[in-house]
Amino acid sequence: MLPSRLHTCEALILRSRDHREADRILTLLTPDLGRLDALAKGARKPASRKSGKVEPFMLVRVQLQRSKFLPFVGEVQLLNPFQGCRESLQAIVASSYACELVYNLTVEGEESDLNEEVFGSLLTVLTEVDDEPDRPNLPLCWLELHMLSAAGFEPALEFCVGCGAEARPEPWGFSVAEGGILCPDCIGAIPGGRPLPLEVFKILRFLQRSTWEQVRARRVAQPALSEARNIMREYLNHTLERPLRTTQFERRSGRGLK
Ligand SMILES: [Zn+2]
Structure with missing residues (x-):
């Protein structure tokens, strides 16, 4: 659960997997919340503003929105693509x-x-x-x-783990x-x-x-x-x-x- 309705933090993307037709579920590692999954709606659409910023190994600043199930990914700012x-x-x-x-x-x-x-x-x-x-x-x-x-x-x-x-x-x-x-x-x-x-x-x-x-x-x-x-x-x-x-x-x- 996010500490507030909106939460912005840095994150490394550990995983990014397709979800439904247009979305992605990201597994993020953050310095404050640890590891969490979040839903990036529309991220698979080429025209999406998140497209190209939510790949594994990337360092991003991400805005997360609390929701009933997975938090939603709002604004994403690419800090380092680690090309x-x-x-x-x-x-x-x-x-x-x-x-x-x-x-x-x-x-x-x-x-x-x-x-x-x-x-x-x-x-x-x-x-x-x-x-x-x-x-x-x-x-x-x-x-x-x-x-x-x-x-x-x-x-x-x-x-020594046998005798100390x-x-x-x-x-x-x-x-x-x-x-x-x-x-x-x-x-x-x-x-x-x-x-x-x-x-x-x-x-x-x-x-x-x-x-x-x-x-x-x-x-x-x-x-x-x-x-x-x-x-x-x-x-x-x-x-x-x-x-x-x-x-x-x-x-x-x-x-x-x-
Ligand atoms: Zn020993």
Whole structure:
């Protein structure tokens, strides 16, 4: 429910799907209301003033009107089309994956202190993909860790999830099922534990603790980053109880990318 009859805010468009003959239902991510669906009447008509402004990945300022069912989309002002996010297959897949990840780790209409941070994180990642579409892995891995934390599924990277021992800078393990790192004593004792190379562990912990400004200033070794992403994919599949729709495309189209 909107806080007032008319509400204007910035929004990133996570999804846009056809509805009836001329309308679209938009899934919006906003800094104040979180994720919500809204009905853009007439948006499919070429002459509509909303036409070309309500595509996925776009940043808009939108006026929403309270209604009995879905809020109506009133005036739409395009703030950033993120054109670079739709100019290559890799960019489309990376941007779609980022939006699907955020969609699946947020709850519709949830009032949360983290809404603004989640909005800012996705905005950051779309900005990066827009600028450097062939280097999506670092921003996507950062987004995965920050979205997991915001949703309460933060993987434990400070202590062994088996015995509580404090992490040390040596090769440990990771358990997707237990949701965190395993000390050398617990790797064999916990089913499904896998080795976690030290370099990969350092990347995961650095990304989990850092703002994007801190991350983008650092060089990260590519093979270790790929392995970090593999572990995060497995962990996300387990946490969400199914793979994201774009995961397979993302994995394939991301081969060879930084
Ligand atoms: Zn342990």
